[in-house]
């Protein structure tokens with residue numbers, strides 16, 4: 001028994017069973033719609049029952065299986081009756097093909113849906129590239145399994161008699177997949193509402209975020225749908241496949257505009273709207289084999305949308321990594337490498353402009369003693385405090401780096417010797433005047449400074465000179481203890 005089942009209260013279980021007839025109606029309704037939109041045998045522009053099965057298995061788990069089985073059996077019966085053309089319906093064929101179709105269809109979509117269910121959590125997760133790839137790839141695998149085994153199964157049960165099975169399976173696959181990637185997120189959202197959001201796992205591509213619509217969002221959705229309609233109307237006039245392919249780039253680009261400027265709900269509505277509109281319009285226009293172009297556009301619009309939605313999380317992760325590499329985690333000062341890079345660039349710039357640059361080296365006094373008497377945490381507070389005071393005195397163009405344990409360096413572009421001496425003076429006063437919270441102790445540091453005497457000074461020469469000066473002071477401090 002899974003954790004969610006263990007936690008399900010009795011009233012909730014009743015709600016799951018009440019959902020069964022609703023799922024059957026939803027599945028069959030979308031099946032009849034897909035059948036009406038078939039452009040070749042078993043090839044519909046879009047097969048929404050695939051999305052219903054996938055979304056309901058994801059949201060409800062195996063509890064959705066009875067409704068899907070019943071719906072598959074009824075759909076097989078309807079197909080067989082329609083194929084009999086007034087002749088007798090062979091009940092043995094209907095029974096075996098119902099079972100085969102139900103098993104194949106449910107099994108094919110149970111694999112990706114249950115895998116995503118295992119990966120998903122009950123709380124909202126970050127919209128990552130990984131989650132999007134899982135959805136897109138697992139959806140494609142489910143549709144491929146449903147199409148290939150479906151074709152083989154129907155052939156075995158004499159329900160399918162086509163010369164080229166691969167062609168039928170390919171059309172079946174893309175129809176299932178186009179419906180799954182464009183409709184499953186909206187269906188998963190509907191089921192989450194129906195069942196109660198705390199009962200259903202959450203998966204980033206099925207999230208809709210807050211439903212607040214700005215006027216700009218409505219305007220952009222209207223532009224997307226109007227352009228899509230115009231492209232389809234143009235196709236109706238010209239019946240030109242190449243023009244359709246080229247012009248469908250427009251809705252894909254408009255949708256990316258929505259992704260990057262509007263909220264998640266608007267973005268999801270863009271995918272859903274494009275999917276419903278192309279299917280509806282294509283049925284009226286009779287696109288025939290050009291259905292493939294619309295399917296391609298629907299899949300690429302949805303895939304681009306989800307991959308772009310994952311981009312901000314990727315940027316944030318990169319930013320965090322860059323920050324970890326360039327900054328010292330304890331004090332927030334720059335790492336040694338980053339400090340040296342920035343100081344070298346600043347020094348070269350100062351020398352080109354004939355401006356003085358200075359380096360201050362500082363080393364905290366008696367940190368070991370502080371650690372030994374008050375603990376390592378107190379030493380950490382002292383280091384953080386030291387950097388905080390220094391940064392407060394520095395300009396945005398200055399930079400401070402942690403070179404080793406309690407040794408720091410500050411680079412001051414455009415700063416001469418007198419100005420640097422004044423800064424060191426201020427820092428000493430500041431440290432002496434501000435006791436450490438919560439210990440009430442004051443900290444001090446030994447300082448050394450060096451200023452570019454001429455254009456030939458290198459960063460390492462400056463650092464060395466400042467270091468020497470600091471050690472002179474450090475020795476004096478040690479003697480005075």
Ligand SMILES: Nc1nc2c(ncn2[C@@H]2O[C@H](COP(=O)(O)OP(=O)(O)OP(=O)(O)O)[C@@H](O)[C@H]2O)c(=O)[nH]1
Pocket residue numbers: 330363364365366367368369371375376377378379380383404405406474478
């Ligand atoms: N709390 C804390 N201590 C650190 C950290 N990094 C280094 N230390 C300690 O800082 C001390 C530095 O020792 P020393 O270089 O001898 O310096 P000091 O005790 O400040 O002595 P003087 O510089 O001569 O005044 C060592 O005991 C290190 O363990 C840190 O990140 N946090």
